Structures are given as C-alpha cells and as structure tokens.
Amino acid sequence: MVGNAYFNNLIMTVINASESSEWREAVDEWEIYDCEEDEDCSAKCICGKENIRYLYTIRNIYNGELLFPIGSSCINKFGRKDLNDETGLIEEQFRLLHAVESNKYLSLSADFFSRKLLRWLFDEGAFDTSYNQFDGEDDYEFMLKMFNKRDKDAITIRQDRKIKAIIMNSIKPFLQERLEEKIR
Ligand SMILES: [Zn+2]
16 A cells, blocks of 8 residues: 555544544544553554554544544644644653663663653652652652753762662652553
C-alpha cells in the first residue's frame, strides 16, 4: 500500500466514528484515552500500517467512540499540537522506565528527561515518598535545577548520588506502578 492509502484509511475510520463528516472538524472531537506499549511491535494501526510500538486508544469526546490501536504518527496527522505534546510525553515515560529498569542510565540526561517530563512526574506525585514525608517539592526543585545545569560536570558527587537515589527510590517505582500493566 502506498502512503496515501494509509492516510485515506485513517481519514475514513476517524470520520466514520466522528460526529462531523469533515476531516478538519472531526480531528477536534478526539482525545487520547490510553496508551500501551507493544515491545514486539506486532500490532497494526487503524490506518493499516504494521509494526507500531505505542498503541494508543483515542476517544471521541462527543459520542464516546473509541478507536484502537492508533499510532502516534497517525495522531500526528490530526495536526493538533496538544495531542502531539501528549504523545511525546507518554512515550518519554515508557523510554525512561526502560532505561531505569535496565540500570543503564541513571543521570539526568536530556536523552531521557525533559522539563515537561519532570513537571509531569511532580504533578502526578512521583516525588512524594516516605523519605520526604510525602512532600516531593524539594526533590522536584532539586532535579529541575540539576537538569537545567548547562555544565553537567559541575554536578558534585554528592548531588549525583542524590539524583540516582531519587531516580531509584521515587521515579522508578512510580513508573513501574503506572506503566507495568501497559507493556506487553
Ligand atoms: Zn496509522
């Protein structure tokens, strides 16, 4: 199938499940409802494209219809920045979890962290643990400050130890609890 046929499939499927019959209006009717990761990339998007890794469910906010699975490159075709930001953030969560689980990367590298991701972790309570009496604000501020340091070599051994402790004791268990059942 050529690229265009996938796009036509997407348009038809979305419009059939939407209130509007105009693509440009229909795209505004949808929100991201869930996302699972298929590590084997064996699933097929609603557009027909195979081997997608992140399987999104989108939900029509007017009629409750669900579409599944849809890949982020098709969600991208909706042309909505809010949805694109959301898929970016969700995929960052999965990538970070895999990195910390393999113990491969335990620093605040921009490969796995972003300001937006740190903020999301804070808002969702990931930094609240028994170590800080369930008030994670100081840990969040610390992580943000370290992340924002342009010169990472200026991070002291002590600070680096604290970064690793927060990743292992707060972020890792939080992501595991959130995402583990969403990974197949
Ligand atoms: Zn697709």
